[in-house]
Amino acid sequence: MNEFWHIEPRFEAAVKGYFAQPPQAEVELEFPVPEKDFNTAGNGASETKNLLKRLGVDSDTLRRIAVAAYEAEINVAAHSKGGIMKCLIYDDLIHIRFQDEGPGIADIDQAMIPGYSTADELVREMGFGAGLGLPNIKKNSDALHILSSANNPTTVELLIFF
Amino acid sequence: MINLKDLMPLIEATNHTPALDPAEVDIKGGYVCDMLSDVMGSAKTGQAWITIMRHLNVIAVASMTGIPTVIFAKGITPDANVIDKATEESIVLLSSPFETFKLAGIVYKALSS
Ligand SMILES: Nc1ncnc2c1ncn2[C@@H]1O[C@H](COP(=O)(O)OP(=O)(O)OP(=O)(O)O)[C@@H](O)[C@H]1O
Ligand SMILES: [Mg+2]
Numbered sequence: 001m002n003e004f005w006h007i008e009p010r011f012e013a014a015v016k017g018y019f020a021q022p023p024q025a026e027v028e029l030e031f032p033v034p035e036k037d038f039n040t041a042g043n044g045a046s047e048t049k050n051l052l053k054r055l056g057v058d059s060d061t062l063r064r065i066a067v068a069a070y071e072a073e074i075n076v077a078a079h080s081k082g083g084i085m086k087c088l089i090y091d092d093l094i095h096i097r098f099q100d101e102g103p104g105i106a107d108i109d110q111a112m113i114p115g116y117s118t119a120d121e122l123v124r125e126m127g128f129g130a131g132l133g134l135p136n137i138k139k140n141s142d143a144l145h146i147l148s149s150a151n152n153p154t155t156v157e158l159l160i161f162f
Numbered sequence: 163m164i165n166l167k168d169l170m171p172l173i174e175a176t177n178h179t180p181a182l183d184p185a186e187v188d189i190k191g192g193y194v195c196d197m198l199s200d201v202m203g204s205a206k207t208g209q210a211w212i213t214i215m216r217h218l219n220v221i222a223v224a225s226m227t228g229i230p231t232v233i234f235a236k237g238i239t240p241d242a243n244v245i246d247k248a249t250e251e252s253i254v255l256l257s258s259p260f261e262t263f264k265l266a267g268i269v270y271k272a273l274s275s
Binding site: 038039042045046049059063066067070071126127128129130131132133135136139 | 196197198199200202203207215217218219220222223225226227228
């Protein structure tokens with residue numbers, strides 16, 4: 001498996017501490033993300049945003065969470081055989097994990113390049129395929145971790161602090 | 163900044179979301195693109211989004227990005243399910259008969275004056 005990490009320098013210690021020993025989440029949510037279903041994709045981002053809004057998370061942070069989660073959901077729907085989105089919500093952060101059923105990303109560094117896309121005709125018709133989703137996820141997350149390789153499932157997980 | 167109600171006659175707008183009041187929306191700028199990830203990456207909260215895309219995804223993108231109004235160019239008209247979703251999310255949907263270039267020019271001018 002190939003691995004990609006991006007951590008905002010000021011959150012380095014907090015992120016490493018979190019992954020070294022993930023604590024018990026306050027709230028856990030799970031959403032299915034079916035293949036090529038562009039209406040269901042987005043439900044997870046939308047419901048998570050609404051819940052966090054009720055919990056008092058500020059609007060800029062909400063926007064970053066919504067955009068990162070929506071992009072990642074769309075990627076699972078657009079590029080994989082489907083998967084699940086799982087949210088772990090704590091007092092001071094959210095951890096969102098996307099696990100799909102493959103076919104995986106052969107070269108993650110290449111996939112991260114703005115403009116790189118393998119989106120098919122259907123995905124492009126829906127308005128996706130600019131090759132900007134992964135860069136958007138990186139830009140909006142405090143930590144991003146991708147685990148994948150060709151013919152394998154992809155795991156995309158991100159942390160955003162409140 | 164311009165109030166959406168004042169912008170509407172300049173672009174000869176049709177309002178598809180009559181349940182929402184355009185007078186309650188102030189536009190802080192505009193963004194023009196049909197690629198949804200580009201909009202999520204670069205459009206800013208409070209901007210009007212000009213596009214010819216009319217899928218349901220447009221509403222999701224506008225909602226995630228904090229866009230209060232989507233203006234469809236070339237008289238493009240959204241389907242009923244798109245209108246319902248936009249109404250639910252408080253996103254005003256307008257159509258203008260003008261092409262994107264002219265439409266963006268009018269909105270730009272209105273915002274600069
Ligand atoms: N979950 C995934 N499974 C397999 N491949 C993926 C997955 N997510 C991304 N990719 C690959 O990485 C590429 C880049 O993804 P990115 O989200 O940046 O762009 P895109 O989805 O093609 O277009 P956009 O996000 O701008 O609509 C995709 O085209 C695809 O080849
Ligand atoms: Mg994408």
